[in-house]
Amino acid sequence: MEHAQRRWNSIAAALALFAINFYITWRLFRIEYLDEMWSIEGVYIGLARYIREHFFHLNWFPLWYGGIPYQYTYPPLLHFLVAGVAAAVHISNARAYHIVVATFYCLGPVALFWTARRFGAGLHAAFLAGLFYSVISPSCFLVRELRLSSYGWLGPRRLIGLVQSGDGPHVVSLVWLTLAIGMLHLAIKNRRPVYSVLAALALDAVVLTNWLGAFALGVAVACYLLCGFSGRWRVAAIGALAYAIAMPWITPATVHAIEVNAPTLVGFKAGPAQVLAIAALAAASLACAWAMMRLRLAPQIRFASLFLLAIAALVLMHYWLKIDLLPQSGRYEIEMNLAVFLAAAFLLDRMRNHPRRTAAVCLAVLVCLPIAYRRQRIARGLEKPLDVHTTAEYEVSRWLGQNMPGARVFAPGSIAFWMTAFSDTAQLKGGFDNGIRNGVLWGVNFQIQAGASTAVTLGWLKAFGCDAIVGDDPASREFFHDYRYPEKLHALRELWRDGPEVIYEVPRASRSLAHVLLPADLPAAPVQYDAPPSGAYLAALDDPAMPPAKFEWRGTSAATIAADLRPQQILSVQIAWDEGWHARVNGQPRPIHGDKLGQIVVEPRCNGNCTVDLAYDGGTQMRVARIVSAVALLGCLFWMFASRWPHRSAHATR
Secondary structure (H helix, E strand, O other): OHHHHHHHHHHHHHHHHHHHHHHHHHHHHOOOOEOOOOOOHHHHHHHHHHHHHOOOOOOEEOOOOOOEEHHHOOOOHHHHHHHHHHHHHOOOHHHHHHHHHHHHHHHHHHHHHHHHHHOOOOHHHHHHHHHHHHHOOHHHHHOHHHHHOOOOOOOOHHHHHHHOOOOHHHHHHHHHHHHHHHHHHHHHHOOOHHHHHHHHHHHHHHHOOOHHHHHHHHHHHHHHHOOOOOOHHHHHHHHHHHHHHHOOOOOHHHHHHHHHHHHHHHOOOOOHHHHHHHHHHHHHHHHHHHHHHHOOOOHHHHHHHHHHHHHHHHHHHHHHOOOOOOOOHHHHHHHHHHHHHHHHHHHHHHHOOOOOHHHHHHHHHHHHHHHHHHHHHHHHHHOOEOOHHHOHHHHHHHHHHHHOOOOEEEOOHHHHHHHHHHOOOEEOOOOOHHHOOOOHHHHHHHHHHHOOOHHHHHHHHHHOOOOEEEOOOOOOOOOOOOOOOHHHHOOOOEEEEEOOEEEEEOOOOOOOOEEEEOHHHOOOOOOOOOOOOOHHHHHHHOOOOOOOEEEEEOOOOEEEEEEEEOOOOEEEEEEEOOOOEEEEEOOEEEOEEEOOOOEEEEOOOOOEEEEEEEEEOOHHHHHHHHHHHHHHHHHHHHHHHHHHHHHHHHHHHO
16 A cells, blocks of 8 residues: 555646646647747757658668768668658647657656656655756856846756757757666666666667767767666666667768767867866866775765766866867757756755755745746747748748659758758758768868859859759848858849749759760769869760760659760769669669769760669668667567566466
């Protein structure tokens, strides 16, 4: 009876925490589009739309950066959840996105409550930690810039990140991170296979939702291993199992691309200051771990303290000392807020046997209710609905989707963010620069946006198979205005205009993505971004003496090219090269490789009318990853079933 009462008390506390957060942000459950078109959430809504419409074709993603493997688009779990909700209840992808992220926003303090309880915190302490986490952001007290941009000392940092910045995956990953920590600890305490498998899946949920959350998870696991908990080898085994299950989405090549692109995206460069700071942080963490061990502090207090130290150091060094230990280290402030209240749960647990603990909880609730009311008022100002049909992002994307199907375009800023949400129009830019596969595009896209020369801009657009470029004059409703010299496009022929919004044609002799060339016509190295690509290459693309090549997609990961070829001729295909692409002619494999621009070159070696079949299978690394993942999942099922077999046999004997 007492055990049942404790369980009901925990359920009631969790429901109360959910209700408080629902009260703050209930409007988000009802909104389709927010009045924040500069937000990157358009990218996530677009990926959910793509999953919903192309669920069985998620191998190659042709819509961004000239094409990328699908796992490079973004960690996919949130987008699968959104697409699933949208399909299940027949609502728009945008509405489903806001329902999902709002639900996870409400679950954040609930997850903190649950994890604190798993580590042994009492009911009152865990509830108070979740309550304070719901209404207080310590980062606003510690960082002036965050306070000024967040409506003062009691600003709602999680909500602002979710609504204004479109940081939904980060907020969602924070919930998975909290649950993963608790589930990992539960798996170490209770050695039943089911808990180990659930812990591995919880770890995967973090990594498959957001890369920042994945790094914070790595920090948390490292801190856990330093704090005297038993079962370190079991933690390593669970981590290995988690990686094996998720390997198709986080192959070594994918991790390497993020590692290379993330510093480039934000201009991060590691120097002596970073090396010294990281060494100092590591030394401080080890010294704190040793000191807390000597003081015989409880392992959970040691864990929470070390996690707080590591995350707070990242954030506060960014804001206070202007030193970044890793790219975008300032964004870990919401992890820091979580770490503060996780540590607070164990400190507050000292009141477990205090006779007035219930009165203290009631007093805390009375103090927090006015703050929750204020947050609800702030949320009302933030969560403003928008008629998306009146936006430039919608109008441009829909026109391109309806009038230029199959074309590739170049779009600026917020239009590029939202294009995938409204159409299947391919673009040379995209929504997740960390996932760029073709490194040449960093310089090309910058030159198109910042350069003043019309000839250079058109040269690069033609070299990468673009049929149109979206204008961006100062009067445009597009938010970022990426073009430094938008007037360079004014001499081009207009395909569509609505007031200041305009789409220009890129003149190309052939609208195909495949072109017949001679080997000598291929672009040369090194690439000079402030000049057009190789003149011989551009001339060959428009050479009327060369036979036309008809390019046609078959799904999203295969295509056919038909042309009247000679044995010495090759095909230049304006799709980003990846080792997973293969070419065949009449069922026979043909050589295929990348050129100096990072695009596909095929050697058909045929004479006369020829059909080349292109297919993408992910390459050797992806095939291995799929096998490893399948074996790991089957092994988990067998392990859980086998662990139950002795119990079933014993029961049958009786």
